[in-house]
Amino acid sequence: MQLALICENPERQNELDELAQRWGLSHDENSIFALVLTDTQLELRKLDEAKLGAVFVDLVSGAAAHRRKFGGGRGQAIAKAVGLKKGVMPRVLDGTAGLGRDAFVLASLGCTVQMVERHPVVAALLDDGLARAKQDPEIGGWITERLSLLHASSQDALVKLLEDPDFIAPDVVYLDPMYPHKKKSALVKKEMRVFQTLVGADNDADSLFAPAMALATKRVVVKRPDYAEFLANAKPSTAIETKKNRFDVYVKAAMT
Numbered sequence: 180m181q182l183a184l185i186c187e188n189p190e191r192q193n194e195l196d197e198l199a200q201r202w203g204l205s206h207d208e209n210s211i212f213a214l215v216l217t218d219t220q221l222e223l224r225k226l227d228e229a230k231l232g233a234v235f236v237d238l239v240s241g242a243a244a245h246r247r248k249f250g251g252g253r254g255q256a257i258a259k260a261v262g263l264k265k266g267v268m269p270r271v272l273d274g275t276a277g278l279g280r281d282a283f284v285l286a287s288l289g290c291t292v293q294m295v296e297r298h299p300v301v302a303a304l305l306d307d308g309l310a311r312a313k314q315d316p317e318i319g320g321w322i323t324e325r326l327s328l329l330h331a332s333s334q335d336a337l338v339k340l341l342e343d344p345d346f347i348a349p350d351v352v353y354l355d356p357m358y359p360h361k362k363k364s365a366l367v368k369k370e371m372r373v374f375q376t377l378v379g380a381d382n383d384a385d386s387l388f389a390p391a392m393a394l395a396t397k398r399v400v401v402k403r404p405d406y407a408e409f410l411a412n413a414k415p416s417t418a419i420e421t422k423k424n425r426f427d428v429y430v431k432a433a434m435t
């Protein structure tokens with residue numbers, strides 16, 4: 180993938196070069212997107228709309244920390260959807276990891292989460308945020324133990340993992356593909372507009388449903404905007420609703 184690659188600290192130029200090679204990114208000075216390595220983190224910026232701000236992964240402070248401390252714990256809809264309850268800590272495969280927000284919430288509540296992300300820039304941002312979080316004295320221990328990232332397409336990865344005799348299948352496959360926004364984009368948070376313009380709609384999302392159902396041992400959970408139809412037109416066993424979203428739950432076996 181091509182986008183502007185910018186290093187703000189000349190001493191970190193080697194790191195940016197390695198990063199570009201690792202994620203298959205090359206420099207295009209005419210791109211409207213820039214991946215910027217600052218003194219502290221990796222950021223995505225939209226150069227023609229600087230006011231939208233930068234996108235980066237922060238699992239340690241800000242909104243993630245606030246939600247970890249005051250977000251409602253196991254009472255949150257996402258926790259109920261994956262079947263988290265006292266004594267039950269599901270192993271989750273998040274097949275559409277994005278910026279890792281949902282995976283982080285689940286991991287902070289005790290789940291082990293294997294994240295899969297196919298977009299190289301999103302995967303690079305997530306990997307950077309994960310690496311910084313692993314260094315944090317407060318949360319680094321459990322982040323290292325519970326959260327991991329695979330850069331792959333879930334369409335391929337879910338099938339390959341199912342065929343791998345050494346892979347322990349997850350209790351839950353969690354999916355949150357991009358869905359076209361019905362509401363005016365001005366209402367979408369600024370930095371999310373940058374993210375959405377880069378990634379686009381996941382028009383192939385329906386094809387994730389069958390492999391997800393094959394791989395999960397207990398259930399598949401699909402996050403959708405409240406106005407969206409079911410993934411692959413498949414009617415869920417139950418749905419948990421929040422103000423803006425719906426978690427469609429496809430039960431295969433009881434959580435134990």
Ligand SMILES: C[S@@+](CC[C@H](N)C(=O)[O-])C[C@H]1O[C@@H](n2cnc3c(N)ncnc32)[C@H](O)[C@@H]1O
Nearest residue numbers: 275276277278279280281296297298332333355
């Ligand atoms: C709406 S975002 C997910 C947001 C995420 N739940 C969070 O909390 O940050 C959707 C992400 O899934 C990724 N994605 C979509 N289809 C995928 C697939 N088949 N395999 C891997 N990643 C996929 C997209 O690249 C995008 O980053």
